[in-house]
Amino acid sequence: MSLLRRALWGLLLVVAAGCRSEPPPDGITVLVEAPPDSLDGRFALTAIGQRMVQLIAPGLLTFDDTSRPVPELAESFRALSPTLVEFTLRPGLTFHDGTALTSEDVKATYDGVRSKALQSPKVDRYAPVEEVEVVDDRTVRFHLRGAYAPLLAELSLSIIPAERAGLDGVALQASHPVGAGAFRFESQPDEEHLTLVPFEGYHLGPPAIPRLYFRVVRDETTRVLELLKGRADLVTNAVSPAVLPLLRKQPGLRVLVRPGTGYAYLGFNLRPGPLADVRVRQAVCHLLEVKPLAEHKFHGLAEPATSMIPATHWAYTPGEGCRYNPAEAARLLDEAGYGDPDGPGGLPRLRLSLKVSTDRFRKSVALVLQEQLARGGIAVEVRSLEFGTLFNDIRRGNFEMVTLKWASVIEPDLMRNVYHSSNVPTEENHWGGLNRGALMDPELDALLEEASQVELSERKAAYARVGARLEELLPYAPLWHESSVAVVSRRLEGFEPSAHNFISSLARARKVGP
Structure with missing residues (x-):
């Protein structure tokens, strides 16, 4: 048995012997390995940053486990020609600040990220886009310079309010992000703590989780101990495979696996x-x-x-x-x-x-x-x-x-x-x-x-x-x-791991028990 596993077994014995846990907060606690590099989707490059951004500010579409594009903020999309793709937005979309989300915001988001002045590390991805055209409040078209098969993969970029899409809005979006996602930003007192709350105006209905607490815990032994003590509810792809048999035996935890x-x-x-x-x-x-x-x-x-x-x-x-x-x-x-x-x-x-x-x-x-x-x-x-x-x-x-x-x-x-x-x-x-x-x-x-x-x-x-x-x-x-592996507490129901390591199913999950 490795030193790590021996240490974890020792920690388990301490917990089982009656070590008292702090009561969980009024919500669900998610442990991550590192802080997000950005909460602005135009700048987020790390997987952790991009996964958190999806909860706050989703894009026109996302991808299912088979890597097929599915609508998100868009109600539908279609290719009118090899160089023209049209999106129709869902009716009644609003941002977290209560303002309506329209095609103008979509255009402003993509015009902004394509601007050299914004200095987004993703700017080159949108070089094939020649123009973003607003047809009406719910219809937007992407005109391409030529045939570009991977376009849809780049149209999952976070949609943000038009007034934040330019250079003047970068600092505000980074410090207090606004989107139309299932959860809205509440606080980030330091780089290791982030709190999100349900967005009542979310197009699929407000999430049932009253609060999401993200905590950065860099050390795996500490992450496992927090799960064992009941002070954490979700860890995705951040627990060693050798430790999973130990966690599967715990009555308060479940280990969920997906290819x-x-x-x-x-x-x-x-x-x-x-x-x-x-x-x-x-x-x-x-x-x-x-x-x-x-x-x-x-x-x-x-x-x-x-x-x-x-x-x-x-x-x-x-x-x-x-x-x-x-x-x-x-x-x-x-x-x-x-x-x-x-x-x-x-x-x-x-x-x-x-x-x-x-x-x-x-x-x-x-x-x-x-x-x-x-x-x-x-x-x-x-x-x-x-x-x-x-x-x-x-x-x-x-x-x-x-x-x-x-x-x-x-x-x-x-x-x-x-x-x-x-x-x-x-x-x-x-x-x-x-x-x-x-x-x-x-x-x-x-x-x-x-x-x-x-x-x-x-x-x-x-x-x-x-x-x-x-x-x-x-x-x-x-x-x-x-494989995609999630360790989930019994307080969190309805969470499903994603083949792509998304955590967006938190929007459909719920907190049960104390």
């Missing part, structure tokens, strides 16, 4: 250094034993990945992934100029660093990767960083290798954001580009652009070509797709 689209990977920095050589990246990949790691570390809650796209996705094409082959890894390292200096078990061929968050489980995974690479002659220094520091380092290219995961993969055009050479984070784009490893490949750029412009019936074949080129370049070593 997920989360994607874990080992990311490489392709800027000058050893990993700029694709042979070194391939060697690293051949030294990874992904399947046994996924089976034993995740207890059946992860599937080995061959690419960013999960097997359940419409765009999935089978690939090879990281095939364990230490002999091939040795050959590649020799060819790249990293020969074995003194034979097996002696000095390493080369040294690399691997950055990871302070989360104990993620760090334990990194240590297994360290051991696997060491057997092949690659010495790895694991550096554990608080998530905010880690995220900032990654955005600015201050890493060699990093283990991270995409919380969800819905639209395969995400690959264009992650791998296209125009999306390398820089000061000019406010470090918002997602190509954090700085992959530069004109052939891949052309394939990604083609995939975003082809007819819907041709998209799967186009992404198969993208996948084949990515296997050659290997900017990421694919690890696994993780």
Whole structure:
């Protein structure tokens, strides 16, 4: 039994022995691993930030577990031509401040985020939009510069009041966000605490939860203890799989699982250094034993990945992934100029660093990767960083290798954001580009652009070509797709985990009991 599990069993014994709990507050407490980077959807980049924003300020549409677009603030939408999409808003929509939400607000939101003056890290995503046209109070049209298949994925952006959509409204929206979501902002006394209350004017009816308390708890042991003591009601995808059997035995808790689209990977920095050589990246990949790691570390809650796209996705094409082959890894390292200096078990061929968050489980995974690479002659220094520091380092290219995961993969055009050479984070784009490893490949750029412009019936074949080129370049070593797991207290009923790690079902959940 690991030290973490022994510690948690010890904590459980203390709780079971009669340690008194503080009474829960008048509401539901949700624990998160890190504070949101922003409560303004135009600036939120982290999964935590975007999930919270969905509760406050949803967009025209959202996505179901099959990655199909479904209306949210929109009542319906339709393509009038390959370059024209029309949305009809739900009748009677209002913002949290009581003002009506109309097509003018939709236009102002998208005109604002497309403005260079706003300095949104998402501005480039809307380059295909030529004009947003207001037809009437409930009808708005998006005119495109050309055919753009992934458009709908970008139209889930939070809709905010027109008076906040420009540069003058950025500070106010960040400090006191207003939207038309199920919950409205009440307070945020510091970055580690956020309180939301039901919005009586929500278009699907006010939520039954009287208050939502978000608390940042960075340490997993503390998160588990808070659940055991009854001081927390919901933790999503922030409890190690090894701990879940312990929690399943507790009468006051439930563990809910759903197949997920989360994607874990080992990311490489392709800027000058050893990993700029694709042979070194391939060697690293051949030294990874992904399947046994996924089976034993995740207890059946992860599937080995061959690419960013999960097997359940419409765009999935089978690939090879990281095939364990230490002999091939040795050959590649020799060819790249990293020969074995003194034979097996002696000095390493080369040294690399691997950055990871302070989360104990993620760090334990990194240590297994360290051991696997060491057997092949690659010495790895694991550096554990608080998530905010880690995220900032990654955005600015201050890493060699990093283990991270995409919380969800819905639209395969995400690959264009992650791998296209125009999306390398820089000061000019406010470090918002997602190509954090700085992959530069004109052939891949052309394939990604083609995939975003082809007819819907041709998209799967186009992404198969993208996948084949990515296997050659290997900017990421694919690890696994993780299940979506929620630990829920008995006080919270009706919450359902999402394949994409959304928490929007809190709008339909309810608090029961004291």
